[in-house]
Each structure stands twice: as C-alpha cells, then as structure tokens.
Amino acid sequence: MKGKTIAAIAAAALGLAPLTWPQPPRAGGPEQARLEARFEATGLKPGVPFPEVSIYDEEGKPFHTRSLKGKYTVIVNGCLT
C-alpha cells in the first residue's frame, strides 16, 4: 500500500495520470472571473432549492433531482476529461 502510494505520487509528478478531474482556473484570472459570473447568473445561492431537472441514474433509469430530499446530499459535477 505504502509503495503503491509513493509510486502514484511519482506517477502524478511525472504527469502519467491517465485520468484527472479538470484543473481549476488560475485564481483571479479572467477565466475564473468568467466562470464565476456564469455561476452567479444561475441565481442559485444558499437557501434556494436545487434546480429541478429530469436526469438519469448511472443505469440509465430516469431520476429527478426533486428526489434528493430526506438526507444531506453532496453533488459534485465531473466528467472524463
């Protein structure tokens, strides 16, 4: 386990990671400002209901975000690249 982790550190440092989450834009840069503006333009903020959208679960069955109730929920957006 220990060796594996260290090998992974080296692999990461070497840029060998085959798959990564997207990197955040440089703090204070124009790209971040653009993303923040778009994020704010959604009108979403604490206290507001999460958007109600019909999507799918990982099996392809219909899933409505309305059903995300009854528990605390963490949602993280991501993709393969």
Added chain:
Amino acid sequence: MFVDYAPKGVQFYYVYKALAHPGLHGYVGPVTLEERLMHIREAKRTLGTKIPWLCDNMNNDLKHATGDANNSEFVLDPDGKIVVMRLWSDPDALRKDLERLVGPVEKPTTVADLDLKVEPPPKTAPTGVVPRLRITEPMRPLKAEPLPSKHPFYVKLRAEADRALLGNGKGKMYLGFHLDPLYGVHWNNRVAPVRYEFSLPEGIRIEPAEGEGPKVEQEADADPREFLLDVDRGDSTEPVTVAFHYFACDEKMCIPVSQNYRIRWEVDRDGGRARRGPPRRGPARMIERIMESDADGDGRISREEAPERLLRRFDRMDADGDGYITREELEKRMRRPPMGGPPPDLVERIMSADADGDGRVSREEAPEMMLRRFDRMDADGDGYVSREEAEQAAERIRRLGRPPRR
C-alpha cells in the same frame, strides 16, 4: 468523505456532464445517452470510485441550471435546498461543511488511506502516427448534430470555427473525426482512406467541399483525421451537412460506415475546450520528441535513425529486441512505476506547482493527482507542501523504489 459520511446518512453523487476537454486522453464527447452511461462506467473503471453517478440529460439541463462549471460542488439539506455551493470542488472545505452539518468523525479517512486504483484509458492502435493539425488561431466549437445511423458513432465529428467565420461568415473551419476509444475500433490503413463530403445549400462555399484522409504506411492507427477548410457562407445561416465514410475495424470486424452530421453556425456552449497538438510537457511530450527521429515515417525508430543520445539507451528501450523502438515500447516504459528511485527533478516538478511563488504548494495550487496524495506529502499538516516535504517524498521513493530491471 464518502467513506466517512455515507454511513452517517449523507448521500453522495457525482453528476456526469458534457466533456470539459474533449480529446484529452483520447476521450471524445458522447452523442447518445447510452454513450454517456458508457463514460460513467469508464470513469468508475479508471478512477476506482464507489460513489454513485447521476447522468445529465442530452440537453445538458442540469449543467446549464448549475452554471456550466466543470467541477462545481453543492451540499443540499434534507429539504433539497442548497446549503453550500462552490464553483470548484474543495474536499477540505467540504469536510468542514459536513463536520458542521452532520458532526465530526472520529478518525477522518484521508485519500492516502484509500487504495484508489487509477487505470489508463483504453487504447486500440498506435497514436502519433498521423501528425496533428497545428492551429494557432483560437477556435470555438460548433453545434454538430449526428444524424440517424444504423451503426454506433464509432467516430465522432468535432467542428470548430474561427472568430472570422463566426463573426462575418468568412473564415476557417476545423473538421476533426475522432475515434471513440470506448468502441475499441481503429482506422484500417490497408483500405481506402477516410473521406468526407459536404452537401451545401446555395450561397455557402466550403473549400475543399470533399476530401480524404492521408494514406498511412502503418497498418492501423487511432489518430484523428483532421481538416482545415475555408468557408464563405455570406449571410446564410443555413446549416450544412457533411457525410463521413470510413471503415470501423477491430480484431473481429472491419465494416464500411457512412455517417452524416448537420453543422450549425452556432457556438456549442457544451462543446468544451479541445486541446490539440503535441503535449507541451511530461512523458507524452518526451515520446513525441523521440518519435520525431522516425525519418522514414514507419512508426518506429531504427538504430540508423536514432540520434546519439537515444543510441546509448537503445537496447533498454527496445523491449522486444527486434531492432526498433516503437511508440508502444516507449509508452510502456514511461508507464512503469519508478525503478530504483525518483526522477532527478521530481522535487522541482512538485514545486513547479507553486503558482504564487511563496516557496510552497497549497491545495489550490496542487494539480489533481498531487492533491490525492496531498495529505501524505504535507507531513506537518499545515495545508502546504514545502520544498522540504517534497524532498521527503522523493526520499521515500528513493528508499522504497525497486532497483532497475536491466
């Protein structure tokens, strides 16, 4: 977090959204829901995560409703209301949120505690055989709608336009046909090259309106077939249709396929940002530089072609001893775990992430893969990896790394 808080009743979901950087690691944008689900399975395979996924619909409604951010994060309360929202996921901050909302856990799990496997993307045929198109102008993705086909879209079209074309109707269009690695097919260079042809409404000129891909010596490859075209659409906003003819081949089949796309002169807000051209750094760049020595273009480097610096290591790199160094041999070698110690500049590579120049790497500055090991590297737990801590990490590798095989 999932390990610590799922047992406390917190539900966790990743949401699969449109690709942020199509083309990265060879992955291309799915065109059907089933393909998005294939991407989710691929993400689970390569990331080794057990967190369940949700999948945005093909209109990208959730992506749009949540601000199009690539890696945003939300915490909802049991009423479905937002408690916390972040433009970019921040595991440390999220843990603090959950400690506040649900309560602390006795022994928080660190990323280093998890035996997360990281698998490479699939590969069916060599890449780097056909040179990528070098485009210096900034391009924006165009909406390209695949038209019904009896075959899966083994190949995906990416269409982009430069500023002039989008603005005054006259400029350059990029047309890239990318193999989808999840179908496991490759180009068959023993048959006719790929071919595209446009159907143009009156008033729109594209040059050349027909074209074919390069003839390639190597039997098979997986490089995109790319074209840069001149477009003059005048005042027309009519979409154009392009047909693409190719053979989809794997070990069991090789079938002719013709598929059509309708291209609109509108920027696709979900098209992501493609990264074209050779990698700028890292082992992939090193491989590209070595392969530049392939003078006869047969996809391998003979002793005669090898420059002096490569000749010294030729036998070690020629793993199968056939007298040629191939891209596969280089890639295999580059993917090996560290043998006998870390690379000599490992510390510098780690410290190169220090964007604000304060002599240490914060979580915000750390690249994602370093982030996964951040806690382990940050020995004093102050939230930064100092040069000294980077050196300690290098020393651990030096101590535990296996000796070279040859």
